Amino acid sequence: MHGVSLAALDTACIVLSGAALVLGRWRIARGDVRGHKAAMLTASAFAFLFLVLYLLRGQLEGVVHYDRTGPQRWIYFTVLTVHTILATAVVPLAAVTLSRALRGRFAAHRRVARWTFPIWLTVAVTGWLIYLLLYVF
Numbered sequence: 001m002h003g004v005s006l007a008a009l010d011t012a013c014i015v016l017s018g019a020a021l022v023l024g025r026w027r028i029a030r031g032d033v034r035g036h037k038a039a040m041l042t043a044s045a046f047a048f049l050f051l052v053l054y055l056l057r058g059q060l061e062g063v064v065h066y067d068r069t070g071p072q073r074w075i076y077f078t079v080l081t082v083h084t085i086l087a088t089a090v091v092p093l094a095a096v097t098l099s100r101a102l103r104g105r106f107a108a109h110r111r112v113a114r115w116t117f118p119i120w121l122t123v124a125v126t127g128w129l130i131y132l133l134l135y136v137f
């Protein structure tokens, strides 16, 4: 498959995961546990799909070099650094958050989820930004 389209598919997963995440946060704020659960499981599934596609893309296409200079280069690498660090942190955090919820340990779930949510959202938004900086701007 063409490089850009596989990257676009991968980025679509981040966008869908982020949208489901925001929906899930909104549902639980309204006290809708079923809606929250469905949205968060959807967010987790898209995040997992993203990870699989991302690793596959690394194998198939290698890394993309960013060759622009000037302030854009600094913006790109700053966003990439923040994204990479937080994305690494969010994997175990999301696993713990999900596992506590699925075992019915909701008080403990809530404690960790309050960290997981903003970090995950930042990963989703910066992931989307990286795509735009690489292929659109």
Ligand code: HEM
Pocket (backbone or CB within 6 Å): 025, 028, 029, 033, 036, 037, 040, 041, 044, 094, 097, 098, 101, 102, 106, 107, 109, 110, 113, 114, 116, 117
């Ligand atoms: C990894 C995905 C998930 C994330 C990021 C997440 C996020 C959150 C957040 C941020 C809260 C706190 C809301 C607040 O403080 O007002 C919360 C609460 C809650 N979540 Fe999740 N959640 C996830 C998955 C699930 C699942 C699968 C269930 C299954 C039923 C669930 C059930 C609940 C319940 C019952 C609460 C209320 C807990 C309480 O207030 O005591 N969550 N979640």
